[in-house]
Amino acid sequence: MKNILVIAEHDHATLKTATLNTVSAAQSIGGEIHMLVAGNHCAGAAAASAKIPGIAKVLQVDAGHYAHHLAEDLAVLIAGLAKDYSHVLAPATTFGKNLMPRVAALLDVTQLSDIVGVESADTFVRPIYAGSLLATVQCSAPVKVITVRSTAFAAAASEGGTALIETVPAAAPLDVARFAGQELTQSERPELTAARIVISGGRGMGSGEDFKLLEDIADQLGAAVGASRAAVDAGFAPNDYQIGQTGKIIAPELYIAVGISGAIQHLAGMKDSKIIVAINKDEEAPIFQIADYGIAGDLFKVLPELFAELDKLPPA
Amino acid sequence: MKILVTVKRVADYNVKVYPKADGSGVEIANVKMSMNPFDEIAVEEAVRLKESGKATEIIAASIGVSPCQEVLRTALAMGADRAILVETGAAPEPLMVAKLLKALVEREQPDLVILGKQAIDDDCNQTGQMLAALLGWGQGAFASKLTIPGGQEIEVTREIDGGLETLMLKLPAVVTADLRLNEPRYVKLPNIIKAKKKLLTTLSPGDLDVVLATQLTTLKVTEPPKREAGIKVADAAELVAKLRNDAKVI
Numbered sequence: 001m002k003n004i005l006v007i008a009e010h011d012h013a014t015l016k017t018a019t020l021n022t023v024s025a026a027q028s029i030g031g032e033i034h035m036l037v038a039g040n041h042c043a044g045a046a047a048a049s050a051k052i053p054g055i056a057k058v059l060q061v062d063a064g065h066y067a068h069h070l071a072e073d074l075a076v077l078i079a080g081l082a083k084d085y086s087h088v089l090a091p092a093t094t095f096g097k098n099l100m101p102r103v104a105a106l107l108d109v110t111q112l113s114d115i116v117g118v119e120s121a122d123t124f125v126r127p128i129y130a131g132s133l134l135a136t137v138q139c140s141a142p143v144k145v146i147t148v149r150s151t152a153f154a155a156a157a158s159e160g161g162t163a164l165i166e167t168v169p170a171a172a173p174l175d176v177a178r179f180a181g182q183e184l185t186q187s188e189r190p191e192l193t194a195a196r197i198v199i200s201g202g203r204g205m206g207s208g209e210d211f212k213l214l215e216d217i218a219d220q221l222g223a224a225v226g227a228s229r230a231a232v233d234a235g236f237a238p239n240d241y242q243i244g245q246t247g248k249i250i251a252p253e254l255y256i257a258v259g260i261s262g263a264i265q266h267l268a269g270m271k272d273s274k275i276i277v278a279i280n281k282d283e284e285a286p287i288f289q290i291a292d293y294g295i296a297g298d299l300f301k302v303l304p305e306l307f308a309e310l311d312k313l314p315p316a
Numbered sequence: 317m318k319i320l321v322t323v324k325r326v327a328d329y330n331v332k333v334y335p336k337a338d339g340s341g342v343e344i345a346n347v348k349m350s351m352n353p354f355d356e357i358a359v360e361e362a363v364r365l366k367e368s369g370k371a372t373e374i375i376a377a378s379i380g381v382s383p384c385q386e387v388l389r390t391a392l393a394m395g396a397d398r399a400i401l402v403e404t405g406a407a408p409e410p411l412m413v414a415k416l417l418k419a420l421v422e423r424e425q426p427d428l429v430i431l432g433k434q435a436i437d438d439d440c441n442q443t444g445q446m447l448a449a450l451l452g453w454g455q456g457a458f459a460s461k462l463t464i465p466g467g468q469e470i471e472v473t474r475e476i477d478g479g480l481e482t483l484m485l486k487l488p489a490v491v492t493a494d495l496r497l498n499e500p501r502y503v504k505l506p507n508i509i510k511a512k513k514k515l516l517t518t519l520s521p522g523d524l525d526v527v528l529a530t531q532l533t534t535l536k537v538t539e540p541p542k543r544e545a546g547i548k549v550a551d552a553a554e555l556v557a558k559l560r561n562d563a564k565v566i
Contacts, residue, residue, distance in 0.1 A: 068481075070483075071445065071455060071457070072448075072454055072455065075449060093477050094458060094474075094475070094476040094477045095476075095477070097441050097445075097457070097458075098445060098455075098457045098458070098474075099445075100445075101410065101440075101441070101442035101443070101444075101445035101446045101449070102445045102446065102448065102449040102455070103449075104411065104442070104446065105411060105414060105445070105446035105447075105449035105450050106449050108411075109411070109531060110409050110410070110411050110530075110531040110532050111410070111411070111440075111442050111446075112532075113439065113440045113441055113442060114439065123535065127439065127540075128342070128437065128438050128439055128537075129327070129333050129342070129436070129437060129439070130436065130439065131540065132332065132333065132539070132540075133333065133334075133335060133342060133537050133538070133539060133540075134537070134538050134539070134540050135534055135536075135537050136534070136535045136536045136537075136538075137532050137533065137534050137535065138532070138533045138535055139531060139532055140531050140532075140533070141531045174452070174454075175486075176452070176453060176454035176485065176486045176489070177454035177455070177456075177483050177484070177485050177486070177489075178483065178484050179481070179482075179483060180471065180482040180483055180484045181481070181482045182476075182478075182479065182480060182481040182482065183479050183480045184478040184479040184480075185478060185479045193477070197565070197566070221566060229495065232496070233495070233496065238479065239460065239475045239479070239480065239496060240475070240476070240477060240478055240479050245436070245439065246354075246433070246434065246494070246495060248477065253565050254559065254563070254565040254566065264332075265329070271543060274565070275559070275563045275565050276543075276546075277555065277559070288545060288548070289543075289545045290543040290545065291545065291546055292546035292547075292563065293546055293547060293548075293549050293555055293558055293559070293563075294546065294547070294548045294549070295548070295549055295550075295551065295552070295555060296548060297551075302551070302552055305551060305552035305553070306552040306555065306556070308552070309552045309553050309555075309556040310556060310566075313556060313560065313566070316560065316566065
């Protein structure tokens with residue numbers, strides 16, 4: 001039986017947490033797991049990968065043209081390596097979604113997006129129609145190229161392993177795309193997809209300034225701040241706050257939806273949260289149908305009260 | 317500059333879909349069908365490029381059953397110049413769609429292909445990236461801004477998990493549209509009438525020398541477990557007490 005290759009998402013120095021969820025999906029397929037860490041001066045990320053129990057071998061590739069994880073160049077590298085593997089997995093983040101279809105096309109195989117379950121080595125479960133349906137699909141491709149929804153698989157342990165790190169040569173650059181810059185949202189708060197608590201605002205917030213009300217509560221709870229598509233479209237919050245079918249998919253322990261009506265496209269991004277709280281002035285808003293606790297009331301009255309209540313709460 | 321823009325016919329985004337009674341697939345008979353919303357954004361972007369004098373011709377393409385002509389007519393009404401339907405049976409897998417589009421690209425020689433980033437039915441988010449790979453072109457996936465400074469490159473701003481990223485792509489290139497690339501126009505009645513007179517060509521996969529194959533079999537389609545509605549609480553104080561004492565999450 002051939003081995004499984006997991007593509008690490010990293011910033012050269014450290015691994016992104018979704019990589020650990022992807023390892024966990026690979027473990028449920030079964031077989032020896034190798035991890036590819038391709039970047040520029042990425043020894044740090046390779047060393048972190050080698051410590052994951054269950055990783056048998058780390059393939060480290062360093063080259064200037066992998067510095068910005070361009071799909072054009074990484075796909076050529078991965079397609080070259082993939083012939084020796086039965087499965088190639090990456091997280092279903094914007095990194096993986098950008099890259100893996102390109103890998104699959106170079107290998108002339110189909111691709112499976114966003115799997116949430118592993119039935120067997122060739123059969124997987126994936127959401128369709130914004131998660132309102134689940135499809136079980138069997139794949140006959142000689143290499144299964146897969147992106148993994150991180151909320152559906154627990155993060156693998158990150159300490160205790162001692163995998164071998166092997167240096168692999170880079171593939172030639174394709175030279176069709178070049179990185180020109182980035183604007184990353186700076187925040188002291190936890191990353192949205194990894195946060196234990198998330199508080200999100202929708203169109204009901206009324207303005208970007210009023211997101212401050214959410215941020216104050218987020219800071220009390222050590223939470224991340226999210227937004228519905230409507231709030232992002234209206235300019236209340238940056239694009240990387242968006243939760244939903246086409247934004248981020250999250251499943252925190254506590255999700256607080258404020259001024260969000262609960263369109264199916266939004267629910268697709270958060271309905272697997274453990275506890276859902278909804279605050280909305282419209283008692284009929286669909287969000288209440290899936291909320292564990294709801295307050296039907298004016299958020300501009302409820303949020304300051306919530307802040308005051310949390311402020312006087314003794315430490316747990 | 318010649319632009320190829322792709323449109324898919326999908327169940328309307330407002331429609332709730334159900335599994336077929338035998339669980340073998342999705343019941344879409346008698347469901348309202350529309351143009352995939354991301355493809356509307358793609359068409360709009362192409363039309364704006366033509367209106368600003370950057371593009372000279374827009375070809376809209378769709379792949380699928382004969383009624384896909386409806387979404388092509390919508391694209392023509394939005395401002396595409398002509399349309400091509402590659403008629404197939406049920407919707408082919410994204411790799412096959414990419415192969416058919418590659419053959420169309422070779423036939424039409426566009427400088428830019430704009431697609432929606434994903435279809436809201438299968439939620440695959442694959443076809444644009446696959447097409448770019450098959451052509452050996454650069455890809456600007458999940459684009460929220462597209463500028464054509466002139467010459468041989470385009471600048472694409474992409475929505476990524478941490479924020480925004482800007483790439484320069486050599487032409488020809490593939491771009492996939494994200495939500496905030498633009499806001500598509502409403503189609504006006506006179507344009508719908510005009511669109512009926514525009515050229516719509518139908519081809520078969522055989523005309524493009526592509527043999528369709530499948531690598532995926534849907535074994536079953538089910539509804540995920542439903543989440544039960546919980547309780548309403550009176551105020552913030554009660555909420556905090558519940559979250560602390562019952563749910564134990566704060």
